[in-house]
Amino acid sequence: xxxxxxxxxxxxxxxxxxxNKRQVKEFMNLFGNLVDNCFTSCVDDFTSKALSGRExxxxxxxxxxxxxxxxxxxxxxxxLNASMSAELQNKPR
Amino acid sequence: xxxxxxxxxxxxxxxxxxNMNNAKQLIEKINENCFQRCVPKPGSTLSSSESTCATSCxxxxxxxxxxxxxxxxxRIQQEVHNNGFAT
Numbered sequence: 001x002x003x004x005x006x007x008x009x010x011x012x013x014x015x016x017x018x019x020n021k022r023q024v025k026e027f028m029n030l031f032g033n034l035v036d037n038c039f040t041s042c043v044d045d046f047t048s049k050a051l052s053g054r055e056x057x058x059x060x061x062x063x064x065x066x067x068x069x070x071x072x073x074x075x076x077x078x079x080l081n082a083s084m085s086a087e088l089q090n091k092p093r
Numbered sequence: 094x095x096x097x098x099x100x101x102x103x104x105x106x107x108x109x110x111x112n113m114n115n116a117k118q119l120i121e122k123i124n125e126n127c128f129q130r131c132v133p134k135p136g137s138t139l140s141s142s143e144s145t146c147a148t149s150c151x152x153x154x155x156x157x158x159x160x161x162x163x164x165x166x167x168r169i170q171q172e173v174h175n176n177g178f179a180t
Contacts, residue, residue, distance in 0.1 A: 059160050
């Protein structure tokens with residue numbers, strides 16, 4: 001029995017498995033939404049079956065921009081979180 | 094090794110299930126998207142132009158999916174290469 005979490009080893013393993021599965025699902029959701037967004041923004045013409053050069057370039061750039069945005073957003077979120085918890089620690093005097 | 098074989102079987106099963114989930118999600122998105130784009134006014138039958146549009150839409154969506162996959166993997170690899178380890 002782990003004193004810090006109160007879980008047995010089997011339970012910890014099970015928890016870890018479930019968290020992993022959820023993370024994978026979350027990632028697949030993100031991926032699906034990414035494709036959806038980039039497709040909607042970049043592809044307008046359905047008269048041909050193949051992606052044109054313009055659409056291909058657009059989608060590649062869309063992916064890179066989305067990834068950069070996500071990175072920046074998580075950085076900012078972490079910064080905010082850190083400043084909020086620092087505030088909370090300073091409050092009770 | 095028996096346990097090795099069991100492990101491999103489990104990994105294969107999980108991969109199969111996750112691939113099926115991928116495919117299911119992909120098809121749902123395609124349906125939603127292509128119907129919205131190609132069938133502006135619902136009628137009683139699918140006209141030939143709507144049908145062609147839907148076919149092209151699906152082909153394009155899958156090509157886009159592959160492209161996003163490739164770009165994403167390339168970017169991640171670049172990131173790993175730059176940092177020297179997986180973040």
